[in-house]
Amino acid sequence: MTTQTNSHFMASDVPSQQGRRVLITGANSGIGYEAALELARQGAEVILPARSVDKAEGAIARIRREVPGAKLTAGVLDLASLASVREFARTIGERFPGQSLDLLINNAGVMAVPQRELTVDGYERQFATNYLGPFLLTALLFPQMRQRRGSRIVTVSSGVSNQGKIEFDNLQGERSYKPMFGAYSQSKLADLIFQLELQRRLTAVGSPVLSTGGHPGYAITNLQASGPAGQSPLGFRIISAILKPFASQDAAHGALPTLYAATAQSVEPGGYYGPNGFQELKGYPVAAKIAPAAKDLSLAKRLWAETERLTGVTFSL
Known part of the structure; x- marks a missing residue:
């Protein structure tokens, strides 16, 4: 249940984060950067990994x-590489x-990569970056x-998870590849x-640790241009151009x-939050729609x- 107060939650409502250590992926830009900035503003010590030291240090300079x-630590992490995830987790340890760690926010991701790409591990890039990497990172960091009470793991999904489908015979896009309402929506449904x-x-x-999550609605960030050469699929760009003004x-x-999801006292275990506006595209955070597939217990166990x-990890709690 959400309240009127929750529906008008602003950055100024983030409670004091003094004494808390936060790790947030993808904090060098977009919503990750904005979340890191506000958490640092409220006193959190923030670990900001990026795919290069320069990107991480650049974000730290902007926040400072x-x-x-602000207490800030840079790191190098490429979620598309399982070896990079393991090495980063080792350095954090x-x-x-x-x-x-008091708070882990799995935020980094890529969206609508136009052509099917495989990572160094042989996995489809969106599924690897958006889901496999965060799963492995969470498993490796959970002992830390x-x-x-108050410790949380936050996973950022997307409103398009409602259009997603977990295709076990096509997890890596090997049978067919659709950039947005295929590979991307599948990866974000997997996150949820x-x-x-x-x-x-x-x-x-x-465990007193909470697993929570949310989605940003239609937020204008560099995620929309995360494909090769900053090029998103034509159909997605057309839809974006229509929706963007309003x-x-x-x-x-x-x-x-x-x-x-990361800080509010009224958050429930497993709570999932998104904007309260039309089609959850913009607005203040409230309880978001959860795709029916995300509630399928047998599907969840099989995917796990x-x-x-x-990933080659046994995620034991």
Whole structure:
């Protein structure tokens, strides 16, 4: 249930984050950057990995111009490479040993890559970057999550998860490839399934850590140009041009569902949040529509097992 207060949640409503250590992927731009900025503004120590040191340091410099005393740590992480995820998790474990993380936000992603691409591991780029990498990162970092009330794992999905379908015979786009309402929507549905199944497993073992999530609606960020040479599919660009004038919002407002899921006291275990406007495209964060497939328990268990196989990790809580 959402309240009138929740429906007008703003960045200024983020409670104090003093004493909390946050790791957020994709924080060098877009909604990830805006979320990192607000968390730092409220006193959180923020770890900001990016695909290069320069990108991570650039984001840190921009945040420090806004928040001079911010506690920020750069890192290198390419979610499309399982080896990179493992190496990054190892470095975090060495630098911040033991139970040292209060908040993990799986935010980084790519969208509507025009032509099918395979990662170094042989996986379709969107499925690998948006889902397999975050799953592996969460599994490897979970032992470092502080087992106390207030600790959260936030997974950013998308409104197009409602159009997604998990095709086990086409997970890597090997049978057919559709950039947006195929590979991308499948990867974001997988994120939502993961968020909900993770909460079920956390509840089953009595962990105080919450698994929550959200989607930004139609936020104007560089994600829309994340394909090769910044080129999104023609059909997607046409739809975007039509919707943009009246149904879009900037990255700062797009970050609000993530910030709400990460910090609001009224968030429920497994809660999923998005904008309250028309078709959840823009507005203030409220409980978002959950695709029926994301509630399928047998599908969730099958996907979890297949993901463990693909990533080579056993995610034990």
